[in-house]
Amino acid sequence: MITGIAGMVNEMFSRSMLDWWLPENFYKGVSQKDAGGIFGAVYKFAVFMNLGIQAFRYAAEPFFFSNAREKNSPKLFAQVNHFFVIACCVVWLGISINLDILKYIIGENFWLGLNIVPVLLLAYLFLGLYYNFSVWFKLTDKTHYGTFITIIGALITVVANYFLIPVAGFMGSALAALACYASMAIICFGLGQKYYPIPYWVLRDVGYIVFTGALISLLNKIKFESQWAATGFHAGVIIIFIALIYWIEKKNRPQPQSEF
Secondary structure, three states: OHHHHHHHHHHHHHHHHHHHHOOOOOOOOOOHHHHHHHHHHHHHHHHHHHHHHHHHHHHHHHHHHHHOOOOOHHHHHHHHHHHHHHHHHHHHHHHHOOHHHHHHHOOHHHHHHHHHHHHHHHHHHHHHHHHHHOHHHHHOOOOHHHHHHHHHHHHHHHHHHHHHHHHHOHHHHHHHHHHHHHHHHHHHHHHHHHHOOOOOOHHHHHHHHHHHHHHHHHHOOOOOOOHHHHHHHHHHHHHHHHHHHHHHHHHOOOOOOOOO
8 A cells, every 4th residue: 555655646646736836827828727637638648558567567466476486586577577678668669659649539638748648658667667676575575665665756756746847847747757666666676686686687678668768759750741651650660669679589588408
């Protein structure tokens, strides 16, 4: 229950903090209350990532506990996290570059806040990493660390919103969520390597995240006159992206050791 505080603060209080700290007329013709409604509408796109993460969490935690006593469990946990990152990157890319068509789900009045969706999706990716990294304090019966990390995350959310909303509006609130979840994941990872070392594939995982983020930024700058051309191009990019990942993973797959 306590570990969910940071998520509740981000999801439940973000609109309120916009009401409190968004300057008057920051967005022309948009009141503070309307800004909260726009933020809530575009936040729904991040729910796609969050639902997947929650489903993974409920399946993964029993798996982690059931395999904790196995000799190779740390390597197994690292591998699970690696493919979790890959799956999240595919979702992140798929939603972020198709907002030109997905935006019709929420209506034209809410399109003002669409630019924060990729940031919110990345924030939830880090939340998923936090859930993966948190296995160490659950397996070592040090769950009080989870409380401390969550409280730190909630404080970061409030402080970051206070300073960023007045200068960046919606993006400030989205960056606050990213700062919260990324900080929680990094702190949890650092402590976990001390008490329950797991050989996570850090460079490859970070590489996928950085590459996906750069690709999203580049593709969102390309404009098309035809929606059909844009959708076809984006679909092709996603297929190539998945094929590239498959090729990289197949190439770097550990080879079985010979018995002789």
